[in-house]
Amino acid sequence: MESARHVFRVFFLLLVAVVVVVLGRSLLVPRSYGAYGPYRFDNVAEQAAARVPQHGGAASCGACHAERLKAVGAGAHAKVSCEICHAPLAQHAKGTTKIADMRIDRSFTLCARCHRKIDGRPAGFPQIDLGQHQGGVEGKACIECHDPHSPKL
Ligand code: HEC
Ligand code: HEC
Ligand code: HEC
Ligand code: HEC
Incomplete structure (x- = not known):
């Protein structure tokens, strides 16, 4: 009988350890950890949202330079984006206002x-x-x- 109590204690401690690990893991490991690899997947979207896009694409220039966009689209440089020769939109315009000269x-x-x-x-x-x-x-x-x-x- 004396030895059965020893065995019971060992199993009880093992059970406690398992509960602590399972509970601890579910509480401490972030929800999206491991979804696509050993990192927190939600962080990808968070970092992307924290960075404001710099480029707007040629169409964004057309909002204020419609004639120019049309002229470029009709010529040999139709597929060369404005921002390759000039600079990213964010350095020149914000919303509907010009904030700085565009590089030429x-x-x-x-x-x-x-x-x-x-x-x-x-x-x-x-x-x-x-x-x-x-x-x-x-x-x-x-x-x-x-x-x-x-x-x-
Ligand atoms: C003095 C005027 C002049 C200057 C300066 C000049 N070009 Fe030209 N370019 C022409 C003429 C005229 C043609 C058309 C006849 C020909 O193909 O050579 C032409 C044609 C071209 C073509 C088409 C060639 C082909 O094989 O389809 C390209 C590309 C070009 N030029 C690029 C340039 C670049 C880049 C520069 C500056 C480093 C430049 N040009 C400077 C007059 C000029
Ligand atoms: C980012 C790359 C790029 C830059 C910078 C660039 N071009 Fe072009 N250019 C192109 C492409 C792409 C085409 C279209 C080629 C085709 O039709 O196969 C083209 C076409 C041309 C043509 C017409 C050639 C022909 O006979 O069809 C000329 C001339 C020319 N470019 C001159 C210039 C001049 C002058 C500059 C500087 C003000 C310049 N390019 C800057 C990529 C560029
Ligand atoms: C191949 C390179 C190239 C591309 C592509 C390009 N530009 Fe330009 N842009 C120039 C250069 C070089 C000048 C300076 C022209 C001069 O001084 O004669 C200029 C001048 C300008 C100017 C000043 C007005 C003027 O003519 O002096 C505006 C506005 C402009 N570009 C808008 C645009 C827009 C919008 C687009 C796209 C739809 C675009 N550019 C695409 C090279 C480019
Ligand atoms: C919110 C409106 C707006 C947008 C969007 C915009 N621009 Fe402009 N841009 C202006 C104004 C206003 C001027 C000064 C008057 C003019 O030349 O028409 C100007 C002038 C320029 C000039 C001449 C140099 C200068 O700063 O005066 C260039 C080159 C130019 N823009 C290129 C671009 C390109 C390339 C894009 C797209 C990436 C773009 N712009 C998008 C409003 C805008």
């Missing part, structure tokens, strides 16, 4: 970034040899001849 890069390097002849570019993409184009245009503003918003001549 008039240098040839802006255009050369996409149009300089590089072996790795797809052969069908319009690219120029800066040393040969129109007798050499390295360092020369491309917009002297090309309209950046509708560049085809």
Whole structure:
């Protein structure tokens, strides 16, 4: 009889330990922990909501520059987003007001970034040899001849 009480104590302590672990885990581990991996999944949405988007997309510029958006959409740069050449919307406008000047890069390097002849570019993409184009245009503003918003001549 004496030994049965020892066994009972051991089982009782084990039971208490199991209850503490199960209860503790359900109270302390956040609800969405482990849903998709060893992290709290709700945190993803919380962090995304805490950061205000910087880019608005070309359509957002159209709210105040409708004519310009239409002109770009009709030219060779229809698929080049305004914010690639200028800057993110958030640095220039908030809601319905202009909050700061928009960056305008008039240098040839802006255009050369996409149009300089590089072996790795797809052969069908319009690219120029800066040393040969129109007798050499390295360092020369491309917009002297090309309209950046509708560049085809
Ligand atoms: C390929 C690059 C490029 C793209 C794409 C582009 N821009 Fe521009 N933008 C320029 C450059 C360069 C100038 C400066 C033109 C000049 O001084 O002659 C400019 C000037 C402007 C100006 C100043 C007005 C003016 O003509 O002086 C506005 C407004 C403007 N862009 C709006 C837009 C909007 C809106 C879009 C998208 C619908 C857009 N841009 C797309 C390069 C670009
Ligand atoms: C809430 C209205 C509004 C929105 C949205 C807006 N702009 Fe503007 N923008 C203005 C105003 C106002 C001016 C100054 C007058 C003008 O040139 O029409 C201006 C001027 C500019 C200029 C000339 C430089 C300057 O700051 O004066 C550029 C370039 C420009 N915007 C580009 C853009 C691009 C690219 C977008 C989209 C990412 C955009 N804007 C979205 C209102 C807006
Ligand atoms: C972000 C990349 C990018 C930048 C920056 C850029 N372009 Fe373009 N450009 C393009 C794309 C994409 C096309 C369309 C190519 C196509 O139709 O296959 C294009 C088309 C053109 C064309 C028409 C080529 C043709 O014969 O069809 C010219 C000219 C041109 N760009 C000049 C310029 C100039 C000048 C600048 C600087 C103000 C500039 N581009 C900046 C991507 C860019
Ligand atoms: C002196 C005027 C002038 C200057 C400056 C100039 N271009 Fe051109 N560009 C032209 C003319 C004219 C054409 C059309 C004839 C041709 O294809 O060469 C053209 C055509 C293009 C084409 C289309 C080529 C093709 O194969 O489809 C691209 C891309 C281009 N230019 C980009 C640029 C870039 C980028 C710059 C600046 C680094 C620039 N241009 C500077 C006059 C100029």
